[in-house]
Amino acid sequence: MNTTNPARKTYSLLTHPSPTLRLALLLCLCLLAALSACQPEKIFTPPRAATETASAAAAPPPTPAPPLLPSPAPTGTPDSPQAAATHPTITIWINETSPAHIALMKQIAGQFSESYPIHVDVVHVAPKLLPEFLNTAVLSDTLPDLILHPIDYTVGWYEDGILDGQAAQAVLQELGAETFDAEALDLLRDPQTDVLTALPSDGWKQLLVYRADWYAARSLPPPVDYTSIISDAQAIYNADDLISGVVVPTESDLLSTQQVFEQFATANGCQLIDGKGEVTIMEPTCVEAFDFYRDLINRFSPSDVQTDTSARNAYLEGRTGLIMSSPALLPILAGLDPAVTPTCAECTSGDYLAGSSGFVTSLRGGGTAAVSSSYSQITVLGITTRANRAAAETFAAYWFTQAYLPWLGLESERKVPLRLGTVDEPMMFADAWLTLPIAGSDHTLLDFYPATLVDDLRQGIAQANRWGFRQGQGALISHMTVERVMPIVLQEMLSGYFNSEQTALEAYKRTVALIPDYAYHLPTPTPSPTP
Secondary structure (H helix, E strand, O other), X not given: OOOOOHHHHHHHHHHOOOHHHHHHHHHHHXXXXXXXXXXXXXXXXXXXXXXXXXXXXXXXXXXXXXXXOOOOOOOOOOOOHHHHHOOOEEEEEEOOOOHHHHHHHHHHHHHHHHHOOOEEEEEEOOHHHHHHHHHHHHHOOOOOOEEEEEHHHHHHHHHOOOEOHHHXXXXXXXXXXXXXXXXXXXXXXXXXXXXXXXXXXXXXXXXXXXXXXXXXXXXXXXXXXXXXXXXXXXXXXXXXXXXXXOEOOOOOOXXXXXXXXXXXXXXXXXXXXXXXXXXXOOOHHHHHHHHHHHHHHHHHOXXXXXXXXXXXXXXXXXXXXXXEEOOOHHHHHOOOOOOOOOOOOOOXXXXXXXXOEEEEOOEEOOOOOOOOEOOEEEXXXXXXXXXXXXXXHHHHHHHOOOOHHHHHHOOHHHOEEOEOOOOOOOOHHHHHHOOOOOOOOOOOHHHOOOHHHHHHHHXXXXXXXXXXXXXXXXXXXXXXXXXXXXXXXHHHHHOOOOOHXXXXXXXXXXXXXXXXXXXXXXXXXXXXXXO
């Protein structure tokens, strides 16, 4: 009987390998050495390099080549290689991952380094990955110097000691507070200290996009409130022809799932939390919003989970009458993106949908507290508390001057400037935005869309009725965004786990769980049947 110990046999193979095994091990070691030699140095200094690798997984379809930056003014004698080695290096995380944005940021960083003795290391991170990699950076003490990120994270990061408000304030003082959108600055102030947490870069308004030609053929009113949205969706829905009345993202891991619902909710007067810090998501106005959302999606939308991409495709293919989207959709409707083209039966010309679509930015609810409400997203530039402060402030000032128009010019439809101009030219950037080409073409938005729509898109970005910010609860919004509280509970409701009242209670409990020492009692819910 064979009594050889398997572990001993393995040990023997490793310590006394056969000639064949020796050759295999040698080949593996050579291969590993070759691969290591080919990798950039930053791959071994996590998490900055790790984010650069991970961002590729979330990269969108190819976008047009970025506009060229003007050459900087001469700055004296070029530095010698020895002097360059002593120049400080700063790292900036950018929440854009497309090839065009990567190319543009390489150009911006290079031209900045030609003007200033500072090297810039750019790392591109998809927005949904930012919290994970930021946590890693905090634990490993490798925070970047600057982070371009959605406003949803800003106040929470400031309160957690990640963002340096004094550095942001110094840049604001240098550039002139009067040159920025005043309401955008207010959204970014710490409610306790009134210190500016970061600088508003740009933003966009959410659009409700509908087939105006279908609506006209059926004599339907524009979808501007709960009543018209439901009745229009019902009139267009045709299960036999696979035509949906509405398609919006419902995936539990997507921020856009909450963005859609949040606009529906605030339009009905539903707020997540009040200025005292009491969570109000169980108020009747919110239960009505959950009712409306559940009824609309379950009756007139496809039965499976939807994403931004599936909603967009359904509209381009003529399979739905209404979607909600960022303005990134506008060049696509105009037929300017060769990778994503309209294919509806009526789309005989590339820009057919641009002229046959209607657009709504402000909605009203259906209850007695209904108001006109819009939703917007703001991109923010923050300086971290671990930054080389002087170098980071220099780059931030450069961002809002020499680099600003080139940045806005890439996918300009979703980058409305929140620095309006300069001290000498107060509307320089706001006016220039109107003339920026879209999708790498020679066209502007005004070539395809009414001036009233374009003007609406660039006005009131920071006036949108976002949950939590005006109530001084931006930190709570940061934590809820990381945890995906609302997208998850919304998907659970649509899947049949809860009715509207139970969904409101679940949203309440999960929100309160994120508030340390919550001061209010849990309300007693009214019993309701399982749906």
